[in-house]
Amino acid sequence: MATLAPAFELTSPRFFDLDDDDVLIDEKAKIDTFMDSPQIQRLRYIKQLGTGYFVWPGASHNRFEHSLGVCHLAGLLVDRLKTQQPYLGIDDRDMRCVQLAGLCHDLGHGPFSHVWDGLFMPEATGESWAHEAGSEMMLDYLVEDNEIDIPEKDVTFVKALIVGDSERCPDEKKFLFQIVANKLNGIDVDKFDYMARDSHCLGIACPVDIHRLISSSRVIADTICYSNKDAYNVYELFYSRYSLHKRIYNHKAAVAIEHMIVDALVKADPVLKLVEQTKDPRRLLYLTDSIVEEVEKSTDPALEESRKIIRRVRVRDLYKVVDYVILPSDYYKVWKNTGLLTPAQIVQRARDEKIEDAELLKVEDLIVSWSVLHFGSKDQDPIRSVRFYSLQTPYKAYKAKKDWISQVTAGQWQEVLVRCIVRDPT
Secondary structure: OHHHHHHHOOOOHHHOOOOOOOOOOOOHHHHHHHHOOHHHHHHHHOEOOHHHHHOOOOOOOEHHHHHHHHHHHHHHHHHHHHHHOHHHOOOHHHHHHHHHHHHHOOOOOOOOOHHHHHHHHHHHHOOOOOHHHHHHHHHHHHHHHOOOOOOHHHHHHHHHHHHOOHHHOOOOOHHHHHOOOOOOOOOOHHHHHHHHHHHHHHOOOOOOOHHHHHHHOEEEOOEEEEEHHHHHHHHHHHHHHHHHHHHHHOOHHHHHHHHHHHHHHHHHHHHHOHHHHHOOHHHHOOOOOOHHHHHHHOOOHHHHHHHHHHHHHHOOOOOEEEEEEEEEHHHHHHHHHOOOOOHHHHHHHHHHOOOOOHHHOOHHHEEEEEEEEEOOOOOOOHHHHOEEEOOOOOOOOEEOOHHHHOOOOOOOOEEEEEEEEEOOOO
16 A cells, blocks of 8 residues: 555655656656657646636646646556456556556646636637547657657557547457546546645545545456446545535636636637637647737737736636526426527516516526536436456455445436526626
8 A cells, every 4th residue: 555655645755756766657768858849848837727727826736847747647546457467468568558558638728727628628629638549649740740650550549548448449458448548437546646736736625435446446358347346446546526516616706707718819810810729639739728928018009909918817806696596407308498588588588577777688697507517427327337356256246236335326317507608797
């Protein structure tokens, strides 16, 4: 257990020092070559929690240190499996590629992290944008730009590990794709790191014992399984994820500021060509949270509206949440997919009800914000996809039994937080 401690001694410089002899990195020089590249170093200037830093001053951590942590934990988990189950045939290449996937998995993030791919790109283009696709693009550029001598097959393997898609590389060990981005049940080292790191920086407790989960990890039938004694710990992982999204990532002030930043950047896009920069790795390299300062210091008249919005963020004249409702999952499908709740309908209803000053209300004054909150598997029980073993039968995987966890676990696994936000509080 002591060997795992450095991964979560978050205040210790050793947590970030991947040059220490006892850190589990194979072929360190190759890992360091990636780490000491402009593409990885760019992540120093993208906040992990996006606009959360405007709400919690402690949330000053960046994607860079998170990526180092995911790389480190990926090494710990692979080493655990290699040591405890040598017959799996894990070799140095497997170790290196999984660690590189951990290090590079967030390369494609734009300014303010998920604000960029979740709000800005859809608003600016009408299309979705996945930062994982950007990470693959940036990984290719990183290898080319830094003239790194790495087999093309390994690059393909790392990309597949980043998105957790084993079908791309059918000749590789299937369980390795469950380490960085686990599409099977969501238990991966990316989640391990951000939950521990975010909680630490925000000064809140993280009840999940990551040490135990890594220590009890075991591969059975190409699936990473856990001891049945850790079934409740796994449940805590899923609940804590939900809790962080509900309390922190969807905080009303942070969400209001998200929409302000997006409004400012959408208005600036015709001048700054931000969408074009996102799709060009050579330009995305310089696209970080500093884009806000770039707008602020500009004297271009075409950016005046964007500067005014950013000024409002600086002086805390924020968009205001005027109402909200928490819906069951079924209501979301009806309200969202059939368009029953839109700014236009709210304005029309206000006028039909002859609410005071309703004629002054305009559609562009309003934002309807949808936040889907769940335990990790949308409206399904996330535990259903996790497999466990017992000490008596360590080579056989089981689904969790309810009496392993609790009789009072959730019956509903997803809810939808709908907010009405006004751009002008008056």
